[in-house]
Amino acid sequence: MEKIKRYFLELSYKGTKYHGWQIQNNAFSVQECIESALSTYFRSPITVMGSGRTDTGVHAKMQVCHFDLADDIDYGKFLKAINGILPIDISIMSIRQVTPNAHARFDAVSRSYVYRIIFQKNPFLDGLAWHSYFIPDLEKMNLAAETLLKHDDFECFSKVHTEVKHFRCDIKSCSWEQKDGELLFHITANRFLRGMVRAIVGTLMEVGLGKKAPEDMEKIILSKDRSNAGKSAPARGLFLSRIIYPEKIYLD
Structure with missing residues (x-):
């Protein structure tokens, strides 16, 4: 059985076109966009947990979210590809592996x-x-x-x-x-x-x-x-x- 790994993504976005960070019905959010891009890249459903919400129209120079995956990731290849999938107003800045219980929301100091x-x-x-x-x-x-x-x-x-x-x-x-x-x-x-x-x-x-x-x-x-x-x-x-x-x- 493969061991699940947890990764932190650091990203930035211009929030003008989005109804905030969090997924919601009948409105397009940053979280939904990120999950769609990750699911496309890894060819399996991926969900992310953000450090917290930002409201409609609010921007982020630095947002953090985490997701779980069984596979190792080639960071250089991943960053180039995922930013090619994402729209111009969202950018993944870095990815790092963290401890299995690390949490983007609850561990923020x-x-x-x-x-x-x-x-x-x-x-x-x-x-x-x-x-x-x-x-x-x-x-x-x-x-x-x-x-x-x-x-x-x-x-x-x-x-x-x-x-x-x-x-x-x-x-x-x-x-x-x-x-x-x-x-x-x-x-x-x-x-x-x-x-x-x-x-x-x-x-x-x-x-x-x-x-x-x-x-x-x-x-x-x-x-x-x-x-x-x-x-x-x-x-x-x-x-x-x-x-x-x-x-x-x-x-x-």
Whole structure:
């Protein structure tokens, strides 16, 4: 009997044309596209498990998923062939064998997102950034963002009616920076709730534009009420940027 091996795929994608990561009825997802390509290459049904969901229109500079296979894989041949099968807006960056029980979702130590905001129309960033017509106060937004580090219950930033056991997240870092004419929001945590980053960005932008005060962030978080937070920022500016795993799970 052949021993089943588990592999981690690191991939990136432009999420514009997809209804998020996860497979769903009557909508084309990134996961479905990946599984179709793998099944074609290996000539047998392959299912993958991702590190987590991304919503419709959200992008990933780094997403990770795992799948099982009895065969050894020629990595060089595989990467060239699978990227030839996949559409131009999805790319497999690397493949590594991991321990049999390694899990793309549950073994992730941290996840990072970047949100991009531009202030001038740019055809080369179409669908890849939020074009804001108003320039916010960066200092006020960073002051409000610091409040996030003092709390761990973020129900106020979660989509309603979501099936989670709790709303606790350990936010390790979060800050805004201005770079090359763009405004970038960086945030890292052990986990994120559905819609959480976009809700945070939307709320912080309201602070930056004077619609809310930096001290309002504390009240919003303690209220645990999504209606008290700001409107969600558009999906097109959000990128899943990095996922960290323990080195001990890798076998090569």
